[in-house]
Amino acid sequence: MLKKLTQEQLAAVLEAGIAEFAEKGPERASMGAIARAGGLSVGVLYKYYADKEAFFSACLERSLDALRQALREIESRDGHILSGAEAAVRAVQRFAREHNAYLKLYLRLTADCAGPYARRLADEIEGISSELYRARIASARESGDVRDDLDPGLFAFFFDNLLMMLQFSYCSDYYRERFRCFCGGAAEDDELVAAQLLRFLESAFTFSRADVRHELREGEPS
Amino acid sequence: MLKKLTQEQLAAVLEAGIAEFAEKGPERASMGAIARAGGLSVGVLYKYYADKEAFFSACLERSLDALRQALREIESRDGHILSGAEAAVRAVQRFAREHNAYLKLYLRLTADCAGPYARRLADEIEGISSELYRARIASARESGDVRDDLDPGLFAFFFDNLLMMLQFSYCSDYYRERFRCFCGGAAEDDELVAAQLLRFLESAFTFSRADVRHELREGEPS
Amino acid sequence: MLKKLTQEQLAAVLEAGIAEFAEKGPERASMGAIARAGGLSVGVLYKYYADKEAFFSACLERSLDALRQALREIESRDGHILSGAEAAVRAVQRFAREHNAYLKLYLRLTADCAGPYARRLADEIEGISSELYRARIASARESGDVRDDLDPGLFAFFFDNLLMMLQFSYCSDYYRERFRCFCGGAAEDDELVAAQLLRFLESAFTFSRADVRHELREGEPS
Amino acid sequence: MLKKLTQEQLAAVLEAGIAEFAEKGPERASMGAIARAGGLSVGVLYKYYADKEAFFSACLERSLDALRQALREIESRDGHILSGAEAAVRAVQRFAREHNAYLKLYLRLTADCAGPYARRLADEIEGISSELYRARIASARESGDVRDDLDPGLFAFFFDNLLMMLQFSYCSDYYRERFRCFCGGAAEDDELVAAQLLRFLESAFTFSRADVRHELREGEPS
DNA sequence: AATGAATGAGAATTCATTCAT
DNA sequence: TATGAATGAATTCTCATTCAT
Numbered sequence: 001m002l003k004k005l006t007q008e009q010l011a012a013v014l015e016a017g018i019a020e021f022a023e024k025g026p027e028r029a030s031m032g033a034i035a036r037a038g039g040l041s042v043g044v045l046y047k048y049y050a051d052k053e054a055f056f057s058a059c060l061e062r063s064l065d066a067l068r069q070a071l072r073e074i075e076s077r078d079g080h081i082l083s084g085a086e087a088a089v090r091a092v093q094r095f096a097r098e099h100n101a102y103l104k105l106y107l108r109l110t111a112d113c114a115g116p117y118a119r120r121l122a123d124e125i126e127g128i129s130s131e132l133y134r135a136r137i138a139s140a141r142e143s144g145d146v147r148d149d150l151d152p153g154l155f156a157f158f159f160d161n162l163l164m165m166l167q168f169s170y171c172s173d174y175y176r177e178r179f180r181c182f183c184g185g186a187a188e189d190d191e192l193v194a195a196q197l198l199r200f201l202e203s204a205f206t207f208s209r210a211d212v213r214h215e216l217r218e219g220e221p222s
Numbered sequence: 223m224l225k226k227l228t229q230e231q232l233a234a235v236l237e238a239g240i241a242e243f244a245e246k247g248p249e250r251a252s253m254g255a256i257a258r259a260g261g262l263s264v265g266v267l268y269k270y271y272a273d274k275e276a277f278f279s280a281c282l283e284r285s286l287d288a289l290r291q292a293l294r295e296i297e298s299r300d301g302h303i304l305s306g307a308e309a310a311v312r313a314v315q316r317f318a319r320e321h322n323a324y325l326k327l328y329l330r331l332t333a334d335c336a337g338p339y340a341r342r343l344a345d346e347i348e349g350i351s352s353e354l355y356r357a358r359i360a361s362a363r364e365s366g367d368v369r370d371d372l373d374p375g376l377f378a379f380f381f382d383n384l385l386m387m388l389q390f391s392y393c394s395d396y397y398r399e400r401f402r403c404f405c406g407g408a409a410e411d412d413e414l415v416a417a418q419l420l421r422f423l424e425s426a427f428t429f430s431r432a433d434v435r436h437e438l439r440e441g442e443p444s
Numbered sequence: 445m446l447k448k449l450t451q452e453q454l455a456a457v458l459e460a461g462i463a464e465f466a467e468k469g470p471e472r473a474s475m476g477a478i479a480r481a482g483g484l485s486v487g488v489l490y491k492y493y494a495d496k497e498a499f500f501s502a503c504l505e506r507s508l509d510a511l512r513q514a515l516r517e518i519e520s521r522d523g524h525i526l527s528g529a530e531a532a533v534r535a536v537q538r539f540a541r542e543h544n545a546y547l548k549l550y551l552r553l554t555a556d557c558a559g560p561y562a563r564r565l566a567d568e569i570e571g572i573s574s575e576l577y578r579a580r581i582a583s584a585r586e587s588g589d590v591r592d593d594l595d596p597g598l599f600a601f602f603f604d605n606l607l608m609m610l611q612f613s614y615c616s617d618y619y620r621e622r623f624r625c626f627c628g629g630a631a632e633d634d635e636l637v638a639a640q641l642l643r644f645l646e647s648a649f650t651f652s653r654a655d656v657r658h659e660l661r662e663g664e665p666s
Numbered sequence: 667m668l669k670k671l672t673q674e675q676l677a678a679v680l681e682a683g684i685a686e687f688a689e690k691g692p693e694r695a696s697m698g699a700i701a702r703a704g705g706l707s708v709g710v711l712y713k714y715y716a717d718k719e720a721f722f723s724a725c726l727e728r729s730l731d732a733l734r735q736a737l738r739e740i741e742s743r744d745g746h747i748l749s750g751a752e753a754a755v756r757a758v759q760r761f762a763r764e765h766n767a768y769l770k771l772y773l774r775l776t777a778d779c780a781g782p783y784a785r786r787l788a789d790e791i792e793g794i795s796s797e798l799y800r801a802r803i804a805s806a807r808e809s810g811d812v813r814d815d816l817d818p819g820l821f822a823f824f825f826d827n828l829l830m831m832l833q834f835s836y837c838s839d840y841y842r843e844r845f846r847c848f849c850g851g852a853a854e855d856d857e858l859v860a861a862q863l864l865r866f867l868e869s870a871f872t873f874s875r876a877d878v879r880h881e882l883r884e885g886e887p888s
Numbered sequence: 889a890a891t892g893a894a895t896g897a898g899a900a901t902t903c904a905t906t907c908a909t
Numbered sequence: 910t911a912t913g914a915a916t917g918a919a920t921t922c923t924c925a926t927t928c929a930t
Contacts, residue, residue, distance in 0.1 A: 023336050024336060025247075025248075025249060025334070027247065027249035027250060028249050028899095030898085030899065030900090031899075031900065031901085032898090032899075032900085040915080040916090041915060041916045041917065042900085042901080042902095042916085042917075043901095043902085043903085043914090043915060043916050043917065044914075044915055044916080046900090046901065046902075047914075047915080051900075051901075052899095052900065052901090104333075107332075107333045108333045108334075109396065110329075110333070110390075110394060110396040110397060111329045111330050111332070111333035111334075111394060111396075112247055112330075112333075112396075118394070118395040118396040118399065119395065119396075119399055121396065122395075122396050122397075122399035122400045122403060123399065123403065126399070126400040126403040126404065127403055130400075130403045130404040133404075134404075147425070149421065150418055150421060150422060151405070151408060151414070151418055153404050153405040153406060153408055154404070154405050154408060154414075154415065154418045154419070154422075155418075155422070156404055157401065157404035157405050158384060158418075158419060158422050160404065161383065161384055161387035161388070162380060162383055162384065162387075164387060165383035165384075165386060165387060166383070168332070169383075172332055172333060172340070173336075173337070173340040173341060173344075174331060174332040174333075174334075174337075174340040174341075174343070174344050175332060175344075177340065177341050177344035177345060177348070178344045178348040178352075179379065181344060181345060181348040181349055181352045182348065182352040182355075182356075182375050182376070182378055182379035182382065183373070183375040183376050183379050184375060186373055186375055186376060192373070192376075193376065196372055196373055196376045196377075196380075197376070197380060199371065199372060199430070199431075200372060200376075200377070200380050200426050201426070202431060203369070203425050203426045203427075203428070203429045203430060203431070204422050204423070204425045204426035205425075206425070206429075206431075207425045207428075207429040208421070208425060209421075209424060209425070209428075252923095252924070252925090253924080253925060253926085254892090254924075254925085257892095262890090262891095263890060263891045263892060264891085264892065264925090264926080264927095265889090265890060265891050265892065265927090265928090266889085266890060266891080268925090268926065268927080269889085269890085273925075273926075274925065274926090469691070469692075469693060469778070471691065471693035471694060472693050474919080474920065474921090475920080475921065475922085476919095476920075476921085484894080484895090485894060485895050485896065486895085486896075486921085486922080486923095487893090487894060487895050487896065487922095487923085487924085488893075488894055488895080490921090490922060490923075491893075491894080495921080495922075496920095496921070496922090551776075551777045552777045552778075553840065554773075554777070554834075554838060554840040554841060555773045555774050555776070555777035555778075555838060555840075556691055556774075556777075556840075562838070562839040562840040562843065563839065563840075563843055565840065566839075566840050566841075566843035566844045566847060567843065567847065570843070570844040570847040570848065571847055574844075574847045574848040577848075578848075591869070593865065594862055594865060594866060595849070595852060595858070595862055597848050597849040597850060597852055598848070598849050598852060598858075598859065598862045598863070598866075599862075599866070600848055601845065601848035601849050602828060602862075602863065602866050604848065605827065605828055605831035605832070605835075606824060606827055606828065606831075608831060609827035609828075609830060609831060610827070612776070613827075616776060616777060616784070617784040617785060617788075618775060618776040618777075618778075618784040618785075618787070618788050619776060619788075621784065621785050621788035621789060621792070622788045622792040622796075623823065625788060625789060625792040625793055625796045626792065626796040626799075626800075626819050626820070626822055626823035626826065627817070627819040627820050627823050628819060630817055630819055630820060636817070636820075637820065640816055640817055640820045640821075640824075641820070641824065643815065643816060643874070643875075644816060644820075644821070644824050644870050645870070646875060647813070647869050647870045647871075647872070647873045647874060647875070648866050648867070648869045648870035649869075650869070650873075650875075651869045651872075651873040652865070652869060653865075653868060653869070653872075696902095696903070696904090697903080697904060697905085698903075698904085698913090701913095706911095706912095707911060707912045707913060708904090708905080708906095708912080708913065709906090709907090709910090709911055709912050709913065710910090710911065710912080712904090712905065712906080713910085713911085717904075717905075718904065718905090
């Protein structure tokens with residue numbers, strides 16, 4: 001009996017598929033090209049995956065596993081919300097550098113408005129992070145670490161928006177160029193970007209106009 | 223020499239193209255269907271645009287013209303940077319509601335990593351807003367309206383990121399679903415969203431940890 | 445405007461299709477080969493026929509039109525049932541020589557047990573001839589031209605069976621060879637075959653054992 | 667040297683093949699499915715049969731063996747030619763009911779105009795029955811049991827044609843439907859069909875117009 | 889110059905056949 | 910020697926692009 005597709009081969013086609021799907025889009029990606037890139041024949045590919053659709057799903061699943069894994073790592077961190085944010089920012093930067101293609105694919109799917117995945121994907125992925133962030137924000141609010149004049153959902157939404165855009169700015173040609181447009185060489189300096197974003201977030205998270213006024217008043221002599 | 227298409231005809235195909243591209247995606251959009259919908263024959267379409275790619279690019283350009291127009295309106299406003307931000311947020315909301323298809327198309331562009339236009343278009347489009355925002359921030363910094371501990375480029379970048387994501391959250395199926403994941407029904411309440419985002423921005427723009435400490439100290443009796 | 449497929453071209457592809465379907469069978473027939481043989485590109489073929497199935501149906505319809513036409517010619521003849529039979533036999537011979545491919549196709553379809561056409565075809569084609577023959581036999585019986593001890597349906601069935609086999613014996617390789625096996629060179633001699641078959645039929649049609657006995661008795665002197 | 671497949675295994679694949687070929691047709695029948703159904707691996711199947719074509723041929727051969735066997739049983743019968751015909755008709759009916767798939771396959775063969783086996787098989791199979799029938803007719807003619815105004819070959823041919831069509835009328839969907847078209851419910855009544863066919867044959871076999879006239883004359887008083 | 893019919897390259901998918909194990 | 914996984918040629922069908930009218 002011939003050995004089944006080894007784990008390496010399997011991983012290879014999936015990676016090839018992710019790259020091709022990310023690069024060309026699900027429609028223009030060619031199963032033939034993927035098989036070749038993955039080092040096997042179309043035939044086997046179709047032995048393991050019923051059709052393009054099924055194979056695409058498998059590629060997607062692989063990408064999402066990595067995404068979820070990354071999320072879970074951030075999730076596990078305790079401590080001050082800002083250090084959580086820092087962990088998230090760093091994770092985003094690392095993930096974007098390491099799994100460029102995964103994010104390209106993810107970005108493409110989010111852009112394909114008519115895509116049959118939009119809804120399911122959104123619920124599956126964003127469900128995790130939205131829940132995570134909201135909970136974190138709620139508990140931080142209780143301990144007085146964050147302002148209390150913002151809706152936790154919207155608060156989490158704005159935060160995640162900043163992370164998403166950062167992610168994309170590392171992987172899509174368009175967003176990378178845009179990043180450079182805005183920031184010039186600073187775009188290459190991960191440390192700088194992280195530090196500045198955290199400073200931006202710290203303020204947004206922490207200080208409400210009311211608080212500041214209040215603190216000032218508090219500080220005043222009676 | 224070709225008799226130019228009348229302005230109406232041109233507008234008609236481009237709008238037809240925008241609608242079709244936004245709906246079906248660049249791959250599944252059919253040049254034939256677009257020509258028909260625009261009241262032209264494929265032949266003429268190909269007289270004016272070298273190929274599908276070029277035509278897509280033209281549709282995009284038209285969408286972006288509208289975007290630029292909206293930007294210019296904001297640009298013209300003077301006054302405090304926060305009222306500028308408010309104008310921008312409102313503009314984004316209005317534009318997203320009115321020109322759904324334009325934004326879908328724009329989103330697609332940003333996701334098409336292999337698109338040969340990505341780079342050029344990024345420079346062209348984002349160049350405007352980045353310049354605008356940076357200048358505004360610089361002048362606001364001089365007048366003490368915004369913090370001075372952030373790189374103006376990154377500052378502008380973070381701001382624009384929030385606007386971009388808001389935009390997309392109104393037009394793509396994926397981002398709309400994500401919006402709901404995070405915010406529930408609040409996603410439908412433009413006023414609430416605008417107000418909360420502005421509050422978030424105000425803090426991020428205005429208060430640095432140093433300032434707050436400083437102000438507290440300043441407020442203390444000698 | 446380019447001319448639509450001319451009638452000749454249309455006829456040409458259909459003939460090419462009939463030939464290919466008859467030769468290779470509906471599955472193995474290649475649309476590409478048919479288009480080439482018919483002198484046009486696959487593209488046009490698919491412009492005029494939605495898919496292989498639809499094109500096959502069109503080929504079939506063309507064949508059946510010819511068959512029906514031939515039947516109608518026989519049908520119109522009046523007179524003695526044996527002269528009707530003679531007309532039928534001659535028609536079968538002429539048709540088989542002229543429209544070899546049509547009959548090959550027809551034979552193939554009748555052999556494809558699982559084919560989706562079996563039922564419909566049978567009803568459509570055989571309905572005509574069975575009705576025709578039965579009516580003819582019934583009237584011939586009334587006028588005493590044929591025996592009256594056979595069920596008209598079975599009678600017609602046996603008659604048509606002989607015609608069918610004769611038909612096939614002129615067109616399929618197998619049946620032609622079989623024909624030669626049985627009859628040697630006589631198989632080539634249409635006149636001889638027709639004459640002998642008619643003699644065979646005359647007896648089968650006309651004389652029942654009872655009649656013969658009866659006639660003998662009748663002829664006897666009292 | 668290959669160890670031969672055991673008789674059981676051989677019989678199993680061939681039967682599986684016959685069933686699959688009869689059901690799906692030679693094109694859509696899958697070698698893989700047949701091997702599986704027959705309890706072998708594709709590999710072995712291809713060790714024993716060069717290709718699909720060759721295997722199909724072997725299945726056919728097996729079917730035909732059964733046919734020949736049935737023929738031989740009829741052959742052995744002596745006696746009046748009409749009782750031989752009766753035996754043949756009954757054998758056809760029994761065989762058709764019992765070995766449906768064999769006949770379907772045989773029918774397919776006769777329809778496959780391009781089949782490279784058509785010729786050879788026709789010679790092989792039809793050679794037997796044509797020889798048998800011709801001899802029988804010749805001896806019957808000598809003993810005055812059948813008319814003498816027909817070519818023995820054509821005579822045998824017409825007779826076999828009637829048997830063949832009867833056979834097919836019991837097994838192919840098309841011919842079964844046609845049978846019903848012509849005969850209605852009578853098609854189900856084997857006894858009736860046999861009786862009527864024999865009556866038809868008796869006349870065709872026995873009475874020539876000349877004979878009848880002659881007998882009449884003979885019967886006349888001098 | 890405009891038309892839209894025709895072209896044909898290219899993509900998905902199947903399955904007979906091979907061949908490494 | 911048996912296995913059944915892997916191969917890849919061949920087929921259907923689509924649609925961007927061309928070009929005869």
